[in-house]
Amino acid sequence: MNESRIQQLREYLNQNGMKQTKQRDLIASTFFKTKKHVRIEELLQEVRKSEPNIGYVTVYRTLLLLKECGLAHQRHFGEGQSLFENAGEHHDHMICIKCGAITEFEDDRIEDLQEKVCESFNFKMVSHRHEIYGACSRCQKE
């Protein structure tokens, strides 16, 4: 299944006159294997285990590329660095303000009502973010 993502990336590169490179292959495949919600800097450390000379900028640009071709989403929770995650089923997030833990949730009724709100304002939704900040179950026991 990661193979199919690599394929998707290659097609995108071809169709746009871009080139396949060792760096892109390594960064992309590492990203596809990595945990969700990874920082640029974290992914950089990860790929440097195989290729110590890879630069921050190349990881950065590759993630933007993945975002461009729909294989990654970029998230901006709170302040600081953004997080990238593998694209997949739509979902929203709950972020623990104590430990930083991220929990994903999805509620079709909320999504429906959201559509209704848009209709009532004659607003054409392109994207949305619904983030809940608070204390995760683990952090409440303290």
Added chain:
Amino acid sequence: MNESRIQQLREYLNQNGMKQTKQRDLIASTFFKTKKHVRIEELLQEVRKSEPNIGYVTVYRTLLLLKECGLAHQRHFGEGQSLFENAGEHHDHMICIKCGAITEFEDDRIEDLQEKVCESFNFKMVSHRHEIYGACSRCQKE
């Protein structure tokens, strides 16, 4: 009603060993009168109409102060500068990605379902942001 906000601010200052100054008074009262969703730089221009020597940093610090005592909310829509708005009834936002227009909405059913989601994850919500990005009614006619 703006008077009561000024009062709230003064109480907060007193209770925290902070001082009442011309700058704070001017900046706060200007903010209370201003349109919702104002940038630091915009508010600065506004207060400089009465006091040309006010510095950006003082406006910045006063807005953080207002946020601290619950009289303002800071929003980060999209990229760039953040917006501050007078605290009031809770609501969420729809942001037009073409013209930047901001529309406020509030849906109790969504808020309820959101609570339900939190309960199901045993998550203690402290705050949330629900933002819808897309084309406003006006911008769709183009």
Added chain:
DNA sequence: ATAAACCTGAAAATGACTTTCAATATCGAT
């Protein structure tokens, strides 16, 4: 009026990107 504690504004620092540019690498056409 005093003095301790705060506040102000200009300037410098921060931090997370984002852009620039000279050196390399890629790949379709020999």
Added chain:
DNA sequence: ATCGATATTGAAAGTCATTTTCAGGTTTAT
């Protein structure tokens, strides 16, 4: 396999919206 036009890479420099520092001013409780 080799060439050469075009794209990519990585280090360094640049952006930009804050955020911090610091040398005077102010405020306010005696």
